[in-house]
Amino acid sequence: MQALLDVILPVFLVIGAGYVAVWRGWLNDDGIDGLMSFTQNFAVPALLFKGISTLDLGQYFDLGLLVSFYTGSVTGFFAGLFAGRYLFGREWEDSVAIGFCCLFANSLMLGLAITENAYGGGALGPNYAIVALHSPICYGIGITAMEIARARGTPARHIPAKILKSMFRNALVIGILLGAVFNVADLTLPVVAASALDMVVRAAIPCALFGMGGVMFRYRPDGDFRIIGFVCFVSLILHPSITYGLGRVNDLSTGALRSAVLTATMAPGINAYVFANMYGVAKRVAASSVLIATGLSILTIWVWLAILP
Numbered sequence: 241m242q243a244l245l246d247v248i249l250p251v252f253l254v255i256g257a258g259y260v261a262v263w264r265g266w267l268n269d270d271g272i273d274g275l276m277s278f279t280q281n282f283a284v285p286a287l288l289f290k291g292i293s294t295l296d297l298g299q300y301f302d303l304g305l306l307v308s309f310y311t312g313s314v315t316g317f318f319a320g321l322f323a324g325r326y327l328f329g330r331e332w333e334d335s336v337a338i339g340f341c342c343l344f345a346n347s348l349m350l351g352l353a354i355t356e357n358a359y360g361g362g363a364l365g366p367n368y369a370i371v372a373l374h375s376p377i378c379y380g381i382g383i384t385a386m387e388i389a390r391a392r393g394t395p396a397r398h399i400p401a402k403i404l405k406s407m408f409r410n411a412l413v414i415g416i417l418l419g420a421v422f423n424v425a426d427l428t429l430p431v432v433a434a435s436a437l438d439m440v441v442r443a444a445i446p447c448a449l450f451g452m453g454g455v456m457f458r459y460r461p462d463g464d465f466r467i468i469g470f471v472c473f474v475s476l477i478l479h480p481s482i483t484y485g486l487g488r489v490n491d492l493s494t495g496a497l498r499s500a501v502l503t504a505t506m507a508p509g510i511n512a513y514v515f516a517n518m519y520g521v522a523k524r525v526a527a528s529s530v531l532i533a534t535g536l537s538i539l540t541i542w543v544w545l546a547i548l549p
Contacts, residue, residue, distance in 0.1 A: 251353045252538060254446060258453025272454035276510075279451055283444035284348055285415030290441050291368040292419030293427075301369050304490030309370050309500045310377060312482035316342035316474045317381055328467050330522070332389040337515060337522035338467060340382040341529045342474040346509035347374050349448045350534075354541060355502050359495070366499035372420070375412040375511075382515055390519075452510055456534065459513070459527030471508065471529040476540040480505035484547075494549050501548060505540050507533035 261267040320342035324335030345351065347370060355367050408414070421427070429437065483504040487497045508530050516526035 249538075250357060251350065251449060254449040255453035255456070255534070258450035258455075259457045260453075261450075262454040262457040267454060269454075269458065272451055272458075275447055275451040276455060279444060279448040280510075281411045283440050283447060285411045286437055286440045287348075287352075287444040288368075288371060288412060288415040289419040289422070290437060291364070292372050292416055293422035295365065295368050295372070295419075295423060299365065302366070302492070302496055304487075304492055305366055305369060305496045305500055306373065308483050308486035308490055308492060309504055310373070311486055312479040312504055313343055313345065313378070314381070315482055316479045317385075319474050319478065320471065321385065323470055324467065324522075328464065328470075330467075333386065333519065334522040334525075336382065336385045336389050337519065337526055338471065339385065340378070340515045341471045341508045341512040341526050342479075343381060344378045344509050344512045344515070345374075345475065345479065345503055346506040346534070347371050347503045349445065349452055349509065350506045350537070351503040353445050353449065354506070355499055358502070358545060359498060363495055363499065366496045367503060370499065370503050372416055375410060375416060378511075379410060379413065379515075386519055452534075455510060455513075456531045459524075459531055464525060465528075467525050468529050468532055471525070472533045472536055475508055475529075475533050476505055476537055480540070480544060484544075498548050501544055502541065505537065505544050507537040 258267075258272070262269070262272060317339040319339075321335050321339035324330045324338035325332060328338075330338065347367070351371070352364060352367055355363055422429075428434070480501050484497070484501050487500055492500065508526075510530060513523065513526045513530055516523045
């Protein structure tokens, strides 16, 4: 119960505040869109840049950690893809979007916040190692699968250029790549610039959580609830279970196991809806999956906090 009160509820209270602000008309859709644009295009990329540029790559880029997390993640994608097509009878484009919902855990807004609340800021190193690859891997898989699904009649030689163009327009990917360049080249920002960056970084998580609540009010639960239930099962149960099992097999350290499993049990992030909206497919399923799974994740996070060492 203490974990629920001290770790989980503060994060969801900020989300709830954003939800209530829009519900009561204290903040309109334009305000929320502006806030989300700030967080997704500036604040969160700045957070990723800082976290990855200062990350001890030798210490935290553990192959066992990445294999444990991303095996569960990719398994979720293919489960969603083939269930969407063959179990629920959706078109391939819809099925890719459903697979992306099962693939893209909310590693930033919720994963970092929950891990920091539970174990402190010093526990975030393995989280950043996961996050560094999260957008490139997830968008790489999702965009590749979607472009292949939509490529009927398109020469195969044009597909790689489309994939790269879509990925390198993503602000999160740009922040990650710049952070990696600074890390590998051992570059540092001038003191004044670093101080300014810190100010933006401190706003990233609370603004993202508040904005997420406002966005979630906009999308009432709607769509095929069988698919939504399947996405919730894969995201909240299958993915963390695979990660936990492989983490034990790979003998992860306590800190790495905590970060991997907690990140894996996060609900689909807002990017799951952004991806569906970008291609105009399965938007109701994606939005409802984010909303419902986020609510249910209060319970699954609580369970995993009790199980983890």
